[in-house]
Amino acid sequence: MTLSIRNIIPIIKAQFVGVNEIAVIDSVSIDSRSLQNSESTLFFAIVGPNHDGHNYISNLISIGVSNFVVNHVPKEFENKANFLLVENTLEALQNFASAYRSNFDFPIIGVTGSNGKTIIKEWLNFLLSPDYNIIRSPKSYNSQVGVPLSVLGINEKHNLGIFEAGISTINEMENLQKIIQPTIGILSNIGSAHDEGFHDIGEKIKEKLKLFTSVEVLIMNKNKTIEAFLNPKINTFSWSSEDGKADVFVIAKEYSDQTELKITYHKLCFKITIPFNDQASIENAIQCLMVLLYFKYDQDTIQNRMQLLYPVEMRLKVKNGSNNTTLIDDSYSSDYQSLKIALDFLESQKQYKKKTLILSDIFQSGLVLEELYSKVSHLIVSNKINRVIAIGATISTFKNKFPNCIAFETTEKFIQNIDTISFENETILIKGARHFHFEEIVSLLEEKTHETVLEINLNAISHNLNYFKSKLSPKTKLMVMVKAFGYGNGGYEIAKLLSHHKVDYLGVAFADEGISLKNAGIDLPIMVLNPENTSFSAIIQHQLEPEIYSIKGLNAFLKIAEQKKLKHFPIHIKLDTGMHRLGFEEETIDELIAKLKDNKTVEVKSILSHLSASDDRMFVDFTLSQIKLFEKLSSKLISELQINPIRHILNTSGISNYSQAQFDMVRLGIGLYGVSNDEEEQKLLENVGTLKSIISQIRTIEEGESVGYSRRFMATKTTKVATIPIGYADGISRHWGNGVGYVTIKNKKAPILGSVCMDMLMVDISDIECKEGAEVTIFGDNPTVSFMAKQLGTIPYEIMTSISQRVKRVFYRE
Structure with missing residues (x-):
């Protein structure tokens, strides 16, 4: 695609406001975060329910983008770029594509x-x-x-x-x-x-x-x-x-x-x-x-x-590699369009600054080879890839186009030499056409763990985030909770995705969680909700922001802050409006004001409280009284201290049930991970985590024989039994055994037989045609964590956060 702005104007019925009507574009973008944006990019500022592309024009101009399709021209940029003014930017994009297709x-x-x-x-x-x-x-x-x-x-x-x-x-x-x-x-x-x-x-x-x-x-x-x-x-x-x-x-x-x-x-x-x-x-x-x-x-x-058809892998997977590496597995496709997507995904999920690309020959570009690999080279350079490992007879001949490139004609030759290549402290994108069998490379570089995995659907997280964003007023800020290892789903990877989505704050329970995220490169503001006094020095060192919930804690923090000669260090004041867990109560507010008045050491960044029953319609009056008390106490603090903090009280269920109390910010927790207390809302959320394992062994037992410890299951007929390598050390409750719970194999329920063991459980597969090595779903769409929680008399939070760290997390995007 090579078109001038002059040619595009009549296609999308735009009014031109700019400096160069004959500027040439060769690519289109809607994502301001893509490193592929350049001076020849035409950026469509799409406006959606949860985002507005116009907000990123300033950043784009600063990196050299100068052509925009907009529904209004920001006054401060009128003479600094080319603007194609239209009524609806999405319709303009669609009309442009339609006209282009007609060629x-x-x-x-x-x-x-x-x-x-x-x-x-x-x-x-x-x-x-x-x-x-x-x-x-x-x-x-x-x-x-x-x-x-x-x-x-x-x-x-x-x-x-x-x-x-x-x-x-x-x-x-x-x-x-x-x-x-x-x-x-x-x-x-x-x-x-x-x-x-x-x-x-x-x-x-x-x-x-x-x-x-x-x-x-x-x-x-x-x-x-x-x-x-x-x-x-x-x-x-x-x-x-x-x-x-x-x-x-x-x-x-x-x-x-x-x-x-x-x-x-x-x-x-x-x-x-x-x-x-x-x-x-x-x-x-x-x-x-x-x-x-x-x-x-x-x-x-x-x-x-x-007869050669094959299973289609539709997901980009993020896996832990050995030697402190992160692998992005896209080992079944290699074409120019999907390479652009994979490189954007690499940027959104990279844990290490060093980036390596393992790439096979590119197919079906429709371009002559010289032009194709020049374009691939441009992509790689614009995405700041540090090293390229090229595999394939064709791409090897163009290795000089790529930075720091090593080339091998076949996957076999690369594998033969893999021990001579150092992989450590880097993010590695592995992208190859199917017949190159790059899954063998993934297997060699992947961290070796057992066969039980928790798959995390990043698309579902984005969907759920946008669902709750759609309930907020445009000016309401959003804090997302990533405490407890992201509710069991993984802390850093989810925090990185949330950073990509530009949420306003992250929330963690303890300082070490926040320090881990900061050390991994997360630069969003992070609030520590349950800081211990002994962690205040580390919080200051790592630029975390503590929640302060008592006079004793405030005194301790002020003492350290004064010793370090801090100025306006951000803190967050927690009020107790009825939860009676942590927070300043009404009778301590005057003392709090006295401590903070004219204090230049700290700055009250926000005032917050926590609803104790926002999910239960039986307690509407109590919740409304919490909101009323929060309004009263926070307003007093604001008036007496002459401050302008962010106020927030709503949690996930509060966002849905008490939208009138959004104040300045809300805190999204369990809803991000696809769980709601409301049955109708649950239908609108997507499942995030799916816990999977495999069948280790299959055996048949006869009537009168038993399974597991204490012979808690006794067969009353011939029964086919499968053993699965997951147990209570992995986070599966022992109460889920003895016929209470089940797993899913081949879309059929397999009841758990006898007690759940430390490292394995056994299920009845008498009515299921399957083999050893077959995939087993422990929870996900069926059974759901909500169903498990109901059967076990607990809450989904406990099911999710109980999954052991020894269970490998695999993150993927469809």
């Missing part, structure tokens, strides 16, 4: 549905890439913003596009259709995802079908309900395993780890094998088969390629 005349496959979109897209890319130069959506860029950014990646060398479209409510798909302009449509399936955005299933179907208004063919599973809403003018190419009137009839015969598909199409009848036996994968594979048939591929090619 290209080759087949575009548009994929939508409730599930399977990304897998179908990636499999089609694999199946068709030997014959086409394909542009496709990176990862799951299928939203109102993601789709235009994906389409803007098209260049003149591409001859096939595959884009996915996702919607969550009505009146969204029409926008995406205009941008993608698909010539071939695929409808995956219609499930329950985003049901809350539609009145009924019919409304959802009608909205999905808007993507296909102008396609030459729609590929779909023949379905009478969908056909009832389908415009009869749309040509369909249907398949079915039940309806003989479909264009293609498929009979699936499942085996232990694969499925044979018998295909009947016109006069053709042939068989293919795919390496999956779950229903979702079978349906996704058939959708891909239909495209091959529509493109008139021969049977041999279809058979040979379909």
